Amino acid sequence: GNSVTQMEGPVTLSEEAFLTINCTYTATGYPSLFWYVQYPGEGLQLLLKATKADDKGSNKGFEATYRKETTSFHLEKGSVQVSDSAVYFCALISNTGGFKTIFGAGTRLFVKA
Amino acid sequence: NAGVTQTPKFQVLKTGQSMTLQCAQDMNHNSMYWYRQDPGMGLRLIYYSASEGTTDKGEVPNGYNVSRLNKREFSLRLESAAPSQTSVYFCASSDFVARHEQYFGPGTRLTVT
Numbered sequence: 723g724n725s726v727t728q729m730e731g732p733v734t735l736s737e738e739a740f741l742t743i744n745c746t747y748t749a750t751g752y753p754s755l756f757w758y759v760q761y762p763g764e765g766l767q768l769l770l771k772a773t774k775a776d777d778k779g780s781n782k783g784f785e786a787t788y789r790k791e792t793t794s795f796h797l798e799k800g801s802v803q804v805s806d807s808a809v810y811f812c813a814l815i816s817n818t819g820g821f822k823t824i825f826g827a828g829t830r831l832f833v834k835a
Numbered sequence: 836n837a838g839v840t841q842t843p844k845f846q847v848l849k850t851g852q853s854m855t856l857q858c859a860q861d862m863n864h865n866s867m868y869w870y871r872q873d874p875g876m877g878l879r880l881i882y883y884s885a886s887e888g889t890t891d892k893g894e895v896p897n898g899y900n901v902s903r904l905n906k907r908e909f910s911l912r913l914e915s916a917a918p919s920q921t922s923v924y925f926c927a928s929s930d931f932v933a934r935h936e937q938y939f940g941p942g943t944r945l946t947v948t
Contacts, residue, residue, distance in 0.1 A: 726877075754935050765839070765925050765939030766878075773935070811877060815935055822893065823868075823937060825877040 724749040728812045728826035735802055736834050743797040743829045745786075745812035753816035755779075755788050755795040760809045760828070769797075769810070802833045836861050839940035841926050847946045848916045856911040856943050858926030866929045867909035868893075868937065869901060871922040878925065884909055916947045 729744040747753065754773040758766040770779030775790035784799045795812060812826040839860045848854055860867065865886045870878040870893075880893030882901040890901050898920060900912045909928075913920060923944050927937040 756935070763941075765927075765941050766937075767939070768936050771935060822880055822883070827875055827877040 724753070724814060724816050724818070724824050726812050726814055726824050726826035728810075728829050731809075731828075731830040732832055733829060734832045734834065737804055738801045739833075741797070741799040741802045741806075741831070743810055743812075743831070745795045745797065745826060747793050747795065747812075747814050749793075749814055749816045749818070749824075751816045751818035753814040755786070756813040756815070756823075757784070757786055757795070757797050758811040758813060758825075760811065762808070766811060802831070804833045804835050807831055807833045838862065839926055839928055839938050841924075841940035841943050843943060844941070845944050847948065848913075849948055850917060852916050853912065853914050854916065854945075855913075856924055856926075856945075857908070858910065858940060859908045860926075860928040860938070861907065862928060862930075862938065863906070864928035864930045864938070865906070867903065868927040868929075869899075869909070869911045870925045870927065871895065871920075872925060872942075873922050881911065881924075913945075916945075918947050921945060921947045 725748045756771045757769040759769045760766045770781040772779040772788035778787045809828045811828045815823045842857045868883040869881040884890045884903040887906045926940040929937045
């Protein structure tokens, strides 16, 4: 079945450091890929998405590129801020999965001032 | 717009008690979902409703029932709560099952003792 694997956290960085959170997926068909972010005490919010191979999603300085050849969708940001501290979830939705969204386990990011 | 609202925010139940979690959305979305979030396991789909009048099981439906009361409201019922149902519950909506982006409520933290 479809699945999403993302790097375990927590990830701890200093402000202005470069961020990468790895995400790989297994899916049949043509999945769409997402990154959601969850701030403390809140529900998930869509951060960015990509719907086909080689698409790059971007938002708030974050970006991720849909790589079909490596089945990956790694999240990157060039310079993190304390306010980026949150849990990040990689997710996919596929026509072969009954259009149910499959979430990764989440990666907690701590950014120190 | 309030988006997706959930009540209550917190609840403590004794084993065997029943309760209903309420969810409402004001975005005129067709599809609604119930997830549970447990540490290290990401989000798992309990039930979803692709459109008003339909409901389907997700990954972990046992011990739960749902009602799509109308287009706005989707409730989750625990008939006989068990400690294994201690979790944070999120409701979400999207305009069609295949539309991709989901909008989440703030969550209900449930403890079953």
